[in-house]
Amino acid sequence: MVATKEENIQIIKNGHVTSPQGFSAGGLHCAIRKTRLDFGWIHSDNPATAAAVYTLNAFQAAPLKITKDSIEKEKLIQTVVVNSGVANSCTGEQGNLDALEMQKLTAEKMGVDTNHVAVSSTGVIGVPLPMEKIRTAIHSMNDKDNVSAENFEEAILTTDTMTKHIAVQIEIDGKTITIGGAAKGSGMIHPNMATMLSFITTDAAVEQKSLQQALGDITNKSFNMITVDGDCSTNDMVLVMANGKQNNTQLSETHPQWPLFLQAFQLVSEELAKQIAKDGEGATKLIEVNVKGAPSDEAARQVAKAVISSNLVKTAVYGADPNWGRIVCAVGYSEQPIDPDKVCVAIGDIHVVKDGLPLEFVEAEAKQHLENETVVLNVDLQNGLHEATAWGCDLTYDYIKINASYRT
Structure with missing residues (x-):
């Protein structure tokens, strides 16, 4: 044990x-x-x-x-x-x-x-x-x-x-x-x-x-x-x-x-x-989305769910593309009380957004993290003390193949 x-x-x-x-x-x-x-x-x-x-x-x-x-x-x-x-x-x-x-x-x-x-x-x-x-x-x-x-x-x-x-x-x-x-x-x-x-x-x-x-x-x-x-x-x-x-x-x-x-x-x-x-159908990577600084548990959960559910985020992870815009977009449509001027985002330990504005980062380092079997995306709303974590997977070509012929 x-x-x-x-x-x-x-x-x-x-x-x-x-x-x-x-x-x-x-x-x-x-x-x-x-x-x-x-x-x-x-x-x-x-x-x-x-x-x-x-x-x-x-x-x-x-x-x-x-x-x-x-x-x-x-x-x-x-x-x-x-x-x-x-x-x-x-x-x-x-x-x-x-x-x-x-x-x-x-x-x-x-x-x-x-x-x-x-x-x-x-x-x-x-x-x-x-x-x-x-x-x-x-x-x-x-x-x-x-x-x-x-x-x-x-x-x-x-x-x-x-x-x-x-x-x-x-x-x-x-x-x-x-x-x-x-x-x-x-x-x-x-x-x-x-x-x-x-x-x-x-x-x-x-x-x-x-x-x-x-x-x-x-x-x-x-x-x-x-x-x-x-x-x-x-x-x-x-x-x-x-x-x-x-x-x-x-x-x-x-x-x-x-x-x-x-x-x-x-x-x-x-x-x-x-x-x-x-083990998502056709998946190659586990994605973990950590949200902190939310005004409530429910807000933290909903923001985390919005990011993990985004097909654009999932496909970016599959392609190891550090396109942080897809992450903040999902945060924005989560229908939770978000202050865009406070949102911070990190891909693994690499900070890419601070207070709603892009940071300079080494894209090759972010891409390297996105090639891992487990990809961690961190979002800090800086608007409270509550946090939540959601899990998902990347969206791949094999997902379509598996479900196009599910009954056969």
């Missing part, structure tokens, strides 16, 4: 969603997709306190509605089941029936309450679920060869080029608490969720209302601060399960170590979000 900037949080090398005690996971190929694994699951030994946030797209997919209803009823989830390749979105009443059957069959297979099963799908919109393949997959859950966190991580991918996972440990009440996570997402990524699924597990005991509030707050600082292409999908969800296996005193806002838990929770969420942004 390695220490983070918060010395009380340890990152587990090769940590996964099953690193917390009492969780298992797996994945298999059921032929929804041609060759890749396409059906996965996470299971807790006991019902886990659950919280979730969902896409704001008006066309919410059937499995998302089913899962949302179950969590609202029970506040508990024990098994999560996911298929990739078909989104089961815009599929009408049959889509709802298929999602309910998927939930029911999983509950029977795993020996859990039906309302303790979360259902999720990702893939092509408007295509009915191939239920014969889904039924076969559920029947094969927990076959020895299918059980592994790595299989789960692969099974939930669509156009992703890599799996996304992390786990950290902290000490609370003398107990070693672990938080793990897995995610998928590559295209249709934009603030206020994306074509993104993220599953976070912990063996801590956490009060449900506090867990839901924490997830909402942390999502606004992590998953809602990434963008790839400005599109918002129909199936997005972040789901957290806390199974209490470590028997700590239940965590809530009144617990003295609640801030430490929040820091670890946010670290897991931010790292998953950054992995999604870095």
